[in-house]
Amino acid sequence: MNQSDDFLFQHSKLGIAYIGLDGRCLKINDTMCNMLGYSQEEVQHIDYQNLIHPDDLKEGTVEFLQLLEGTVEQFTTDKRFIHKKGNIVWLNKTLSMIRSKTNEPQLLIAQVQNITDRKRAEEALTEAEANSHKVFEQALVGIYLHQEGKLKYINPYLADMFGYTREEFLQLKGKDLLVDEDYVKVAEQARRSLTENNETLMFAVRGRKKNQSIIHLEGHCSLTTYKGKTSIQGTVYDVTYKKQTEDLLRENANSFQRMLEYLPEPIVVHREGIIFYANKTAVQLVKAKFDAGIELIGKSIFDLLNQDDYVEINDKIQQLMHTNEASEFKERIIRCSNGELHHAEISSIRIDDANGKPVILSVFRNITERKQAEEMLIRSEKLSAIGQLAAGVAHEIRNPLTSLMGFTKVLKAKSTNQESLYFDIMQQELERINLIVNEFMTLAKPNLHEFNNGNLVDIFSSVISVLETQAIMTNVNIRKNYTDKMPCIYCDENQLKQVFLNIIKNAIEAMPEGGDIIITIREVKSAKLHIQIEDQGIGIPHTIIERIGETFFTTKEKGTGLGLMISKRIIEDHQGSFQISSDGKKGTIVDIYLPNFSQLTVSDFI
Template identity: 30%
Template sequence: MITKEFFINLSIFTFLVSMAIGIRIFVIHKNFKFYHLFIGLYAGSVAAILMFFPVTYNGWIFDLRAAPFILSFVYFGRIAGWITTIFICISIAYHYIGGHHWIRGELLFFGTALLFTVFKTYFPNLHPLKNVFLYLIGLMSVHIFLVTFFSSLKLSIAFEMTRVLCLFIGLLMGIFLMESYQKLYRLTQDLSKLNQSLTESKQELRDTVREQQGVIFKFKKVNERFIYTLFDGQLAHQLGIKPQHIIGKTTTVFKRFLSVSTLQQVLVYYERAWKGESVTFEMTSVYDRSFIVALRPLLRNGQEVVEIVGSIVDITALKRVEEELWATKERLKSFINHNTDAIIIFDLKGHILQANKAYEEIFGWSAQEILGVKLPCVPDFLMDQAQETIQKIIFGEPAITKRETVRQRKDGSLIDISMTLSPILDSKRNVIALSAIYRDITERKQVERELHQLHQQLKESEMKYRVLFEQAADAVYLVELNEDRYPARLLEVNPVGCERFDCSREELLSMPYADIVPQNSTMLKRSVEKIREGKRSFTLQDEFVFKKTGKKINNEFSVRVFNLNGKEVILLISRDITERLKTEELLRKSEKLAVVGKLATAIAHEIRNPLTSIKGFMQLLKSTENKDIQCYVEVMLLEIEQIEDITNEFMSVAKPQAVKMYPNDLQLLVEQIVTLFQSQATMNNVKIRREFESDIPLIPCEKNQLKQVFINIMKNAIEAMPAGGEILVQINKLNDHQVNIRFTDQGCGIPPERIPYLGEPFYSIKEEGIGLGLTICYKIVETLQGKIVIESEVDKGTTVDVVLPIYPLQNQSIHSLSGSGER
């Protein structure tokens, strides 16, 4: 009985599923908006119907309502599944109203739907058969849970196994129907697409044949006559031939287009094609149009010819172009062969394809010798450059025109050439070869090189003299003399000269010489006098007052008289020696101060010795009890103390004075000192070398006092090298706040134990020194908030570092100090 009821239930389920598939195939051909709603309602309806045909087993009843429930989740997703669930729950409430098991049924399907939703979320891509197993296990798990914990019924294992088996068979039947439908549907869709593609291909083939520029035709042999089965193409329409007038006809249909002899020749070619030969031939119509005809046989089983496929292409325009090209080729050939320039054509790898007669004459190779040879006239040292140039032109860079380079003859000699390199393009504008035109410019280049060399020499000479003239530290003037050998006008002046007169170069050159230099100038008078005496070169020293600014400077004038372009001119070099004279004066004062210091020291020592004795005896007299002489002793002691003060003032040599400090150029100050000592250094076989760092800032100081420091140090350095040597003077920045001036000599050096005492008054390492020179140096540098550091090694030399601050001092006045040049 159970088998019958089950098969009834299964048949109803199968029928309803099949009916749904039939509706999907024949009624609903495309997806619509409410497709999932429809599936859910239909699956719920199937479940409700199955509830009316339950299966009875040992007093228990069941049906296949769970099959559409599971299948809706498996195949149609959560929306369809939940709609089915709601519909089943409504059906259960309606069907079992009044009973006591309907709540458990509602909970069973509602809880299972929640579990199926989780499965669908986390296992979306499982195979339907695996999904069925998973969902069936989930359904039974929820059922067992509800019966165990929320029902007083006892589970019957036999009943549950029977119900699971029946449900599984129903699910398998549903899966079979659904999968069969899907595979059949996909197969139907593929066949439909294939049929549509075939139809489109046929139409595309017809359109292609019709749009083909020439004519595509087919024919076969029937009763010893060739019958056309296809004839179409743009050429046919251009000739006024309609395909329907040709298909089914013989070759006689073309009598109005082809002559009799041409038709007979065409038949001969047709016979050859029918025998299995591929034939291509050219024919001409009575309207003087040319055509190319190609015939290809179609074989059955690789042997029997069943049909001939042919094509006709109108080559009338091509023939005309070919004739024009032939004429152009002849003209080009004549141009190349009769050109006086060497012309070659070579492939993309540089192999020679063609060369003209001029190439043979210029380079010495015959055309037969170089055909196929890779650029024979390019020297080895230029081969890489030539290959690179060829590659650039191949990849689209413009042609090279009139590039000058060198090439090599057959005998190995090099010649100068002017080269034009151009690409040769095909119809698609692809580079297929290159042409090169060489013009021999050896003679012209030789002349150009000689001219260039001469011009370069003149230019270099002019540049050298111009640099010397422009960059000279002294003012340089070129002055033209008149017939009376009197300065008439300026011909040239350098920037220093313009700065001296506070005028631009243009202003000075446009002014008469009398307006520039005062006529009562002693320098002018003495110069004119010596020029008129016939002296060609002389030097003068004089004070000069500038007319425009009124500024006075001490100048040293070097004058040289010579002829320039037929005119007598003088070259006047004016050097400002104002600072040098001041430095020399400072040096003289330093020497005088040294003498005064020696004299003061001698007098002080001579006075102090007897004065000490007198003071001692007076102290003894003061200690006696003779009151009559005490007043005299007191007076004498006061006079003795006065004498001591005077002696101390002798020792101070010079009294300090308050002076103002201004920013000064250290390099200029040191240069002046070096210039001052240059002659003394030369006499002592001493070389002075300078190393100045660039961008040294100005230092706030009183320049004469700082010169006094440098003079003392330089004098000591020269005196420390009686056998000669080298003095290195360096200026460099220590940091953003300090500058260091270093004097390094190669003299006898100073013992280490004496270095700490240097700078103390009356301490000297010289036999004739009085020890005041370095004392004054130390005081000057300390007043500038700097320091002097001395390092020395016996028999190797001494280094003196003068470290000065860069920024202005808070106290802008210092005291002038002087002293002898003592170490």
């Protein structure tokens, strides 16, 4: 071996050894010494066979004999060598024979590469694959591997899921296992997600079992590499029971919602104060424009309630979120979409929605009619008591009052001009007392009406003629917005005159600087006549409108508080309705509805 060959021998990255035919190491380079942990001197005294793991000695025997015979020039094998410290070193060994010119074998050259790390990795991978395979085989979820258009692996669970044996399943294609339309859809999704975007695909499809029954499946798949080739691996879950349960729950939820929808009680469901469901009765209660409740969805529950109740109701909602008990019904004021206010009783309870999240279900009871009936009863009892009181008071006052008025006239006739002025004042005040007594008597006496066919045009003409002078003096113009041909009504003309006189007189007094009073009469649906008297006066605040009609309530300095109350009672005795409205700043409107004579009979008024 020349100097150049010796340099390459010693500094080669491969371990190199010259081995005699007797098995002893003739020469070994530093690289191989380092692989096995021996020095040059130690190796030369060691039989080469003693460096190999006993279990690997026989491996390659056939190839070695072929090498000796010259039928092969070299052969390569992986063998375990024993390190000086006793640990195993894996070496990839290529053995070749050096021969004489006469082709006689002289020595062996072994070139080795340390592959211990690779072998350990392969062993670990083999172990992992074995463990993974065991896991796949025992998994309670379908697992598959698809490569080059064919199924390469499925676990037993997936085969059982479809009712096939594993061998039968591996012969099938995707279109054999899925409902046609679902197969087309998921194939396109897989092409986009896996091929174009390299993303994991989540899918939900319907499968077809061997017996042709349908099952619902969910799963995911992604790209992987198997034996150096691109493959698709995935998992499949049978969610048929889950799907059936969901459908049943959905059907029950729909049935429950339909039941809520047609319950006679208004129902509102809200979360964190925001409405997401309201049934038809609730929509009708708040006068929403759309029957489906669209107008309410997304609104705050507090938009339906009186502002003064916000804090108390919010505290109650927070308490309900921590209990399963329903709250007691409590009276509240409901604000409708058209601005009307209604009385209602509300009870709420916490329930769970379809997603298991807590919500508040509130039940409303519309008690507006009950409140109105209670108020009418109270007013009726009050009127009865006042009537009895008024009858007694009026009777006791009228006798001495008649005497006072008579003697005042006598004394005035005998008085001087200076004294006559005082008697005029006395007489005016006595006439005012007499007017009050007459109103008391009107309030107290029984409702004995003289109903006959009446004409509203004639009634208003009579009333206007009485008030026309007062209107002209205050620069008030009374405008008539109706024709001379209006239907007859069945009424007590004198009492209606009293009502209209009272209303128009109030309107004139509300316009000290002049203005227009517009009287409108028209036929409306429900067999009624609508009479509207509108002025351009100073208006009436809402707080006062609520009290108009109460006994003895008046804003006039010389008023009695009985005029409008008596007027309202007269209209109600005529089976009509009486309502006053004002924006509180300018103008007041009085709306009166009376039955149309042509649609009613006399018995309706008895």
